[in-house]
Amino acid sequence: MITEVGNFILSISATLSLCMFSVIFFKKYVGINSRYTFCKIISLTISFLILVSFILLAYAFLTDDFSLRYVANNSNISLDTIYKFSAVWGAHEGSILLWVLVLSVWASCIPILSSNMPKNIIIDMLSIMGILILFFLTFILFSSNPFDRIFPIPLNGRDLNPLLQDPGLIIHPPMLYIGYVGTSVPFVFAVAVLLNGHINTEWISWLRKWVVTSWVFLTIGISLGSWWAYHELGWGGWWFWDPVENASFMPWLAITALLHSLIVSEKRELFINWTILLAILTFSLSLLGAFLVRSGILVSVHAFANDPERGLYILLFLSLVIGLSLALYFLKSKLLISNNQYSITSKEFILLLNNLFLTITTFSILLGTLYPLITSSLDLGKISVGAPYFNFIFSALMLPIVFLMSFAIYSSWSKTNYSYLIKKLGLLLFYSVIIVYIYMNFYLQSDIFVVFLALSLAIFTIFSSSIKILQFLYNSGCSNILKSIFSLPSSMVSNIFAHIGIGVLIIGITMSNYYSIQKEVVMKKNSQVTIKDTSIKFIGVKNKISNNYASQVGIFDAYKNNNYLISFFPEKRTYNIQKNIMTEAAINSTLTRDIYVALGESLSNDSWVVRIYYKPYIQLLWYGVGLMILGGLFGIFGRNKLENIK
Amino acid sequence: MIHKLSVLPISIFLVILYFLFSGLSKDPTLIPSPLIGKPVPEFSSTTLFEKKTITNTDLLGETYLLNVWGSWCYGCSIEHDFIMDINSKKTIKIYGLNYKDKRFAAINWLEKKGNPYKSIIFDDTGSIAIDFGVYGAPETFLINDEGIVIHKHIGPIDQAYYKKIILPVIEK
Known part of the structure; x- marks a missing residue:
């Protein structure tokens, strides 16, 4: 049943999104108000239908319906309920469904939150959204259908990848997707503006809230991913410059640049065609990210089901959408050039520098990520660019941006x-x-x-x-x-x-x-290791059985100046179905340091390899990100005008 | 009416597109290991059977194969008979790197299928494999007597690999 209903709903939605797209061709024949109402209703209907299909899939997971191949591959009877739910987006097919769900919700929000925007712009934005949604729906229906059947129906599923059985990963993908997909709003805005050939600053200030919103989600999504890597992978690292991480980071850099250029465009009517280009660029990088992750064109530590055929489909779409919009930009951007002047001592100039550096950084990361592809196409041999390149380039380009930040805050528009x-x-x-x-x-x-x-x-x-x-x-x-x-x-x-x-x-x-201390030691029962000012005593290991895994839990007591501080319980879990072994590090955090204990291999005679890290001030990383997110939230919900101020 | 610079974005995009399309038709797993020509990464772990400490220096002194495998890995069971064959020729020593496995499962597997390895490094967390740049099992590294990585092969090894890669090195 679920298969038929799911496929039916998705096909209907695909047809409706085609209808929404076709509205763009009826400009001359149908009145603006009916076109507007039509688009508004259609976009709401699409997002409702896709939500229903998403709920159906979730229902299939929660009721262990292993007649669906996707459920059988990614769930198991003994999986915790919460992970059964998050397994809905745990692998390729479901995550694309989540992607299109988010996209359709963003689209339906456009007319609802259109405020003073002219209707013709909103209609054009929705039509272009229609073609984007149509693409992802056909992608699902023809090559990544989560509603496909499996026969014979297995008695039990193959379980969700244990790496993904973590609280951090329940909300990481949705947040990231909301951010990623949110970049489609400035994109369709840019295309609509290019089609109409003029823009006004009120529209830009309207767009800014959308951009800030997707910036906030992208920031939350990326930092959750990092946080998860830090807690779950047991390497003590939080960023690896992996192609998949870069794929999410490049749109973040681009949208950060966009956020700043929008301010200049809004306040001074400057750089408008640059802003439009950045909006196209940001979305292109999101699509490129989706392509890199899904096609398996680059080798990554993130084990997604890769498939070159799916990659080809995304790439064709990407070339079409981005190619056409850049061609449109090439033809029409001249219309948007303003004659406002700016001086080298103005805020707008500093923000221009900010954009310059952010764009260069984005392209350097893009270059590093695609480098293996470029060298192999040119037959220069296959070379991978590693973390040293990224670390160097990134810090070298970031420091000037940070230096400029204070100047931007203190300088004034026009002349300082x-x-x-x-x-x-x-x-x-x-x-x-x-x-x-x-x-x-x-x-x-x-x-x-x-x-x-x-x-x-x-x-x-x-x-x-x-x-x-x-x-x-x-x-x-x-x-x-x-x-x-x-x-x-x-x-x-x-x-x-x-x-x-x-x-x-x-x-x-x-x-x-620069100041982390790392110790990899063999510990026997009751032996002690001192790291910085804390001594850690190994008490022993006990066994624990849970629903879908068995684990060995180490017990460590930490002392500071001979006073008991805290106990650590790092785990080594063995998942029953996929037989993977997962390390769950135990971390004690204070503002000034994290102590991180991970259990390694067991040796003979009750001794264990234990990894202990002392990481000074790593908590500030999460606090810093928290402040940035808070800043973004102020930008979304706060009042814009200077009121009540003497 | 056309702005000169506005041709730049689409040109850059077309160049990138060319590389993306050409990359799609190539196999990313053919990217050679950055380790080639470099010493094997330092590691310290225990052996699978005896639980004795084994480090990278223990393997020095002769040319050997380092085969990354796991009892859970399908490709490993395909190449296993061939690895047994190589071992029976007594031409080269083979070490195993037991990757993301459980000790009893790995021992069980070898008891059923035979053990071609001189010694097996137990790497249940996969952290040693990360240092080796392992994408997934099976993978095989050819390492010379000074501990320098000469060649890396991804996927099951076969007769062709033995003739083309291993024999020339042994005969030298």
């Missing part, structure tokens, strides 16, 4: 009094350098120059941003602090939070990268 700016920021920079110098020399006793540079810039950013907001509070003259905090313009709060977040993030990355 530079001597005042340099005096003020120069002093702050000087203080930051001194503080970091003292900290590194006397406390850390380290003289790594890159660390010095990164920390100084991070502190400089945090200082300058915090002072800006304090100054604003002071100038507002309100006696009630709470009231004056709430009276701050949300755009300012949002950018200050996000930039302080970046500073905090950099401190976390730098400290944990």
Whole structure:
């Protein structure tokens, strides 16, 4: 039953999305209001239908309906209910269904939240959404159908990949997809604007909320993935420059650039055709990411079911959509050039530099990711570019961006009094350098120059941003602090939070990268290992049986200055069905350090290989990301105008 | 009415597209290991049967094959008979790297199918395999007496591999 209903619903949705697309050809024949209503109703219907098919698939998982091949391959009777649910998007077919569900929901939100946008733009946006949805639906129906049957029906399923049986991975893919797919909104906006040949700043400020929203989801999605890698993979790392990670990071960089160029376009009517190009670019990178992940064209540690045929389908679509929109850009972008001038001492110039660096960074990562492909097509041999390339390029290009951040915050539109700016920021920079110098020399006793540079810039950013907001509070003259905090313009709060977040993030990355201590030791019962100021005693190992796995749990007690601190219970799990072994590291976190204990192999006579890491300030990484997300949320929900401020 | 620079994005896109299409027709698993010509990564683990410590230095001194396998891996059971054959020729030593496996399952598997390995490194977490850049089992590394990686093969090995890759090295 589920197969038939599922296929039927998806086919109907595909037909409806074709109808929605065809509206673009009826401009001359049908009135604008009927076209608008038609698109609005169709887009809502599509998202409702796809939601129903998604619920059907979830129902099949929850009721262990192994007559569906996809369910049989990715679930098992003994799987926890919550993982049965998250298994819906645990593999290729289901994740594409989730993708198209998110896409259709984004599309149906456009007319609902259209506010003052002119109807013809909204109609064009929806029509183009129609073709995007149609593509993904046909992709599902013809090559990745989660409703396919299997015969004979197996008695039990092959279980969900144990790597994916983790709380972090329940919400990581949906968040990432909402962000990824959200880039389609600025894309269809860009195409609609190019088709219509004119733009106005109100539309840009409308678009900005959409972009910030998908930026927030993308940020949450990527950081959850990192967080998961840190907790689950047992290597103590959180970013590996793997092609799949790069695939999600490139759209993030592009959308970050877009976020900044939108501000300039909105406030100063500048760089408008650059903004439009960035919108197309961001979505292209999302599609390219989907292609890289699904085609198996590059080898990645992320074990997805790869299939060149699926890759070909995505690639053909990608060339069509991106090719056509860039051709349209080539023909029409001239229409959008404004004659506004800007000076080298203005905020817009600094934001232009920001865009320049972010774009270069994006392309460097793209180049590194595609490098094996390029060299092999040109018969230069096959070369893979590893983490050293990415680390070097990325930090070399990021440091100038971070340096510019404070200047962007303090400068003004059109023209800035530079001597005042340099005096003020120069002093702050000087203080930051001194503080970091003292900290590194006397406390850390380290003289790594890159660390010095990164920390100084991070502190400089945090200082300058915090002072800006304090100054604003002071100038507002309100006696009630709470009231004056709430009276701050949300755009300012949002950018200050996000930039302080970046500073905090950099401190976390730098400290944990350069000053981690790692020990791989053989421990017997009751033996002790000291790492930094904490000694860790191995108490023993006990066995634990759970629903779908059996595990060995190590017991470790940590002492600091002979006082009991905490116990660690790292696990080694063996999953019953797929026989995979998973390491569950035990982590104790405080603001200043994480201690990370992972159980290795068992040796003879009760001794075990144990991996212990001491990672200073790695928590700041997550706090930094948290601040950035908070900043984004302010940008979405906060008020835009300067109200109630004296 | 056309802006000169606006031709740039689509040109760049077409170039990238060319590489993507040409990459699609190529097999990414043919990317050679960056380890070739370099010493094997350092590792320290236990042997599968005796649970004795084994490190990369223990393997030095003669040319050997390092075969990455697991009892769960289908390709490994395909190549296993052939690995037994090579071992019976006594021309080259074979070490095993037991990848993401359970000890008893691995021992069981070898007891059924025969054990061609001189010694087996037990790597249940796959962390040693990560250092070796293993994509998935089976994979086979040819390593010389100084511990330098000479060749890497992905997938089951066969007669052709023995003739083309191993024989020339042995006969040298």
